Amino acid sequence: MARTGRPRIFDRDEAVVQAMLLFWEQGFEATSLLQLRAVMGDISAASFYAAFESKEALYKEAVERYMNTFGRVTKSFSDLALSPKEAIETTLRSTAKMQTDSAHPSGCLIVLSATTCSSKNNHIRDIAAEKRKLTRNRLQDCIRRAVDTGELPASTDIHMLTTVFDTFMQGISTQARDGVPFETIDQAITKFMEIWNLVRHSA
Amino acid sequence: MARTGRPRIFDRDEAVVQAMLLFWEQGFEATSLLQLRAVMGDISAASFYAAFESKEALYKEAVERYMNTFGRVTKSFSDLALSPKEAIETTLRSTAKMQTDSAHPSGCLIVLSATTCSSKNNHIRDIAAEKRKLTRNRLQDCIRRAVDTGELPASTDIHMLTTVFDTFMQGISTQARDGVPFETIDQAITKFMEIWNLVRHSA
DNA sequence: TTAATTATATACTAATCGATCCATAAATCA
């Protein structure tokens, strides 16, 4: 059952991807409708608003698309086939690798695209902030699992340790934006992960 | 010898501070001239452009002001009265304390206010990026000093270790923006700093 | 063939953007 009406001249799915890349590079507020429509296939304003409700609605779609593609690098947090330590280390290395890939904007869209914005757009900031919270929760679950299975001592301060790893992970975005190469970040991760063994033997 | 001409009706110095706070909160592009003029004492457009050359020039002044006030928390990197480890630990704790102070915007202006911007404004991004580079260099000098004095082994990878601490420090900005309280970050710093001893005994 | 549906192109809106012009006010200097 094909849908009725005049067919869309552009690929909506591909348009979302291109919009995502632009939001990733420039952030929400710095990206204009004119720029968006250009990269989305030189579509008209009418076509844009017919296919997407608003700039904000498109941003939400772009964020979701990011989470389901590039943002998947943090999925290892929830990989029960890995030990918690392996899960975190894998996530950090995948994150660094992805964020320094020159095939797309550097850093993380969720961390960079809307951390600052005008007061009237605080609800925009919340869109990405919510995703950061979700990721942090999965990191925390991963650490909790390590405590539950005895890999880390029962005395471990889960909240504190989550902050240690979350802080480092978010810092990778700025490092990547500033051009620090993957190899350097990767070596830094190797050193950073040694914290795990310290926690392990701090009972 | 008082200067000639009609006296300025607003406090230029205080106006820069208020502009700095607004750039800090909202970022460069999200902050409009209208908002700036409002917080700078409800000054007119003519007064603004007479006292400051442009929005960009004001931003540069605001960045300098930040570096000479709130940004001073990283000065400990260069405090030779402290051991390198103390210098870094002091800087991290001061940074966390400052960035979570509710008396002003959270996080770091240098990290947050211009990491993303429209393509035409890439030179704006460079203003803050240059400051991040300077801070990183002072952190690196601090670590180099530890190697030179023998506090860290001669085999230490200074570049890598600088990345470890710089990444964590920059991550504090997003943590602060997301409302993580000082106490939590402070405890995370305690755990994070244990890396130092690992490097010390990794010869 | 006609109706219904959907997307299109084009023109346009009101608001805001950073920045400028100009006449005038308020100070010092001679």
Add this chain to the structure above:
DNA sequence: TGATTTATGGATCGATTAGTATATAATTAA
């Protein structure tokens, strides 16, 4: 006093912002 200097208020600039109105084109369903 009168000349010089600087800052002011207020109007305005062209460009750009996100978003809309309208008429038409292109498809499917009946």
